[in-house]
Amino acid sequence: MLRLPNNVTLSDGDKIIWNGLNLPEIFVLETSRMVLESSVPIKGEVVCFPVKTILGPIAVFTESRIEPYDILADLLNYELQKIRWYNEEVEKLVDVLSESWRVGKRIFIMRSRNLENRLSLRMMFSNLVDAVYNAGDFDVGIAPSGISLPRIGEDGKVVFSDPEEDLHEAVRKALMMNKYLDHGVAVYEDLNNYDFSLHIDIPEVVKIFLRSKSLFEVAKHMKLEEEEAFKKILEFEKETLISPRIPIEAFLLLKEG
Structure with a gap:
C-alpha cells in the first residue's frame, strides 16, 4: 500500500500512479508526457518535474513552494518500492467488496465441491462473518479480525486474509491462499503451517x-x-x-x- 503525500501527483505519461493533488486526468497525462519527453520542468502554481525512479521516469506534480525537489524525489522513490500490481481477478473482487469494506477487516474465500456443500458452508459461517457475496464458482466476503475457525470436511475450503488496511492486499492474499491451498480452513498469519501445492515456475x-x-x-x-x-x-x-x-x-x- 503506497503512503505518498497528499500534495503530490505522479504519472508515467500513460497513467496516473498517485493523484494527491486531485488534478484533472487529461492535464496530468498531457503535461507529464511533455515533461518526460523534454526532461524540462514546467513551473506555475503547480510544478511538474521529471524524476528517475525504480519504476522508470516519473513526472512529479507538486506545489511550487515545496523545495528542494531532490529530497522529495528520494522520498517518492523509497515509497514506490512498496508498490504492487494487481491482476484483473483481484480488481473484480475489489469492485464487489469495496462498499462494505472497512480497514482492519479480513477477506475470505469459500469454495466447495458441490452446491449442497456450498450452502452448508454458508450456513456454518453466516453468524461468524460480516458479509458474503456470490463470486461465480466460489463465495467471497468480509470477516472481522478476530474470527473463530470451525472445522470443516475435505469437501470444502475457507481461507482468510490477515486483518488488512488495504482492500487490494486483503483480496490478493485470500486469492493466493485459495489458489494454492487444497482444502480446510486457513488464515494468512499461519501461512507456513499449511501444505501448499504451488507447482509454478520461479524465474x-x-x-x-x-x-x-x-x-x-x-x-x-x-x-x-x-x-x-x-x-x-x-x-x-x-x-x-x-x-x-x-x-x-x-x-x-x-x-x-
Whole structure:
C-alpha cells in the first residue's frame, strides 16, 4: 500500500500512479508526457518535474513552494518500492467488496465441491462473518479480525486474509491462499503451517531476489537496469499472486526451490 503525500501527483505519461493533488486526468497525462519527453520542468502554481525512479521516469506534480525537489524525489522513490500490481481477478473482487469494506477487516474465500456443500458452508459461517457475496464458482466476503475457525470436511475450503488496511492486499492474499491451498480452513498469519501445492515456475530474477533481497544484486547478476528487474518481480507477483518481497510468502517460494 503506497503512503505518498497528499500534495503530490505522479504519472508515467500513460497513467496516473498517485493523484494527491486531485488534478484533472487529461492535464496530468498531457503535461507529464511533455515533461518526460523534454526532461524540462514546467513551473506555475503547480510544478511538474521529471524524476528517475525504480519504476522508470516519473513526472512529479507538486506545489511550487515545496523545495528542494531532490529530497522529495528520494522520498517518492523509497515509497514506490512498496508498490504492487494487481491482476484483473483481484480488481473484480475489489469492485464487489469495496462498499462494505472497512480497514482492519479480513477477506475470505469459500469454495466447495458441490452446491449442497456450498450452502452448508454458508450456513456454518453466516453468524461468524460480516458479509458474503456470490463470486461465480466460489463465495467471497468480509470477516472481522478476530474470527473463530470451525472445522470443516475435505469437501470444502475457507481461507482468510490477515486483518488488512488495504482492500487490494486483503483480496490478493485470500486469492493466493485459495489458489494454492487444497482444502480446510486457513488464515494468512499461519501461512507456513499449511501444505501448499504451488507447482509454478520461479524465474531466475525472483530466485536471485529471494537469495539476496537486493534489487541491485538482481540487476547486476541479470545485466538489467534496476527498474527492469523490479518490473519483472512486479509481473511475477501479479501473475502468481505471491510476493517474494513479503517474508512469509518468500518462504513458500524458497521451499518450492
